[in-house]
Amino acid sequence: MDLSNLLIPAVLFFALGFVAQMVRSDLKFPPELAKALSIYLLVGIGLKGGIELSHADMGDALNAVAAALVLGFGLPIVAYAILLAGRLDKLNASAIAAHYGSVSAGTFLTAIAYMNAQEIEYESYPVIMLAIMESPAIIVGLLLARFSRGSGTGEDDARENHMGELLRDAFTNGSVMLLFGAMFIGLVVKPDSLATITPFFSTLFMGVLSLFLLEMGMEAGKRISEFRRAGLFLVSFGVVMPLIGAAAGILVGHYWLGFSVGGVLLVAVLGASASYIAVPPAMRLAIPEANPSFYLTLSLGVTFPFNVLVGIPLYHYVITRLAA
Amino acid sequence: MIQSYPMKLINIVANATLEERLVGIAERHKASGYTVLDARGAGSAGLQTGVLEGESNILFMLVVPESKLNEVLADVERLMKRGHHLAAFITDTQVLRREKFSA
Secondary structure: OOHHHHOOHHHHHHHHHHHHHHOOOOOOOOOOHHHHHHHHHHHHHHHHHHHHHHOOOHHHHHHHHHHHHHHHHHHHHHHHHHHHHOOOOHHHHHHHHHHHHOOOHHHHHHHHHHHHHOOOOOOOHHHHHHHHHOOHHHHHHHHHHHHHHOOOOOOHHHHHHHHHHHHHHHHHOHHHHHHHHHHHHHHHOOHHHHOOOHHHHHHOHHHHHHHHHHHHHHHHHHHHHHHHHHOHHHHHHHHHHHHHHHHHHHHHHHHHOOOOHHHHHHHHHHHHOOOOOOHHHHHHHHOOOOOHHHHHHHHHHHHHHHHHHHHHHHHHHHHHHHHO | OOOOEEEEEEEEEEEHHHHHHHHHHHHHOOOOOOEEEEEOEEEOOEEEOOOOHHHOEEEEEEEEOHHHHHHHHHHHHHHHHOOOOOEEEEEEEEEOOHHHHOO
């Protein structure tokens, strides 16, 4: 396993942010910057996916969609079962499970940067899978929580209304709209027209990603202090669950979808990653009883750094052995 | 001496995702208006750094006459009973234009 492949700007800026936080530097980003950068990144990756899709095979694309749904609905259930086995209460388990069934665009893009640096090719279908996998886990989390609360206390009607609203929110959430919208635009707009915007989204892309990851590194570092509150079981879960998700992604990507090494790595990363942008606000509303400190700390403080610093090269290694 | 009138100021610190609900409460009780500030901090929900949407807070400010206080607080308490992590502070305040804040 060649760790010098990690010496790419994306990963190093992430590490820089982490270190800056650890040494208590007063480095601070303007408040809305991360949100602005993530809009740029989601539009950029969506556009690229849409452009690739315009010369892709419909059958393969639909296959990828089906696989995404299987992972998106299946992984949160696996996560839920493990958390319950560890004696976590049902509502917290539902909320955390929703995070692990969903995906992190930041981790996905880091994997792309990692492969670009080594000139590894990859299919474009994982980008569709990224867009699709944002929401199903939210729905699963909602349903698990609903069953956990059992027969209501007369608040059932209120919950019914909320369910519809919350489901609608799961599908119209900002990240999903940006990804699908940008994909659609990349797909239908003629190349000549697209050429007016693609330079903005391609030339600057890795630089923006680096700044975004710098801030995410700081955010991850801030969460270290919350580890104690989360406890050993949960923090370990934050390392073990990505491995399980990656394994599921590798099996799906290699045996079902038949992607190349690069494509399988992206599917593995989709399985291994946990959301920290789209799912936390959804869970705040849908499962308010759950402790946000748990799911944010796990997703942002444990799983994200683990995937970026250890996971990606590890999964790559396993996949190349498998393909050989 | 300028004439001022007593009112109740309700300050609510909540996650940014609750803004719509809180605005709904203000509108339902025909409050004349409300103000929202971005906030960050820490508490029972852990660290809220204000960087990502799931960990950003708002300070929701509402001024109501004492007659409306209980009904507004009842709605806020309903949110708390659902499990939402929020904090509400009620203070006495004075305003210059009484008609602006009464129904």
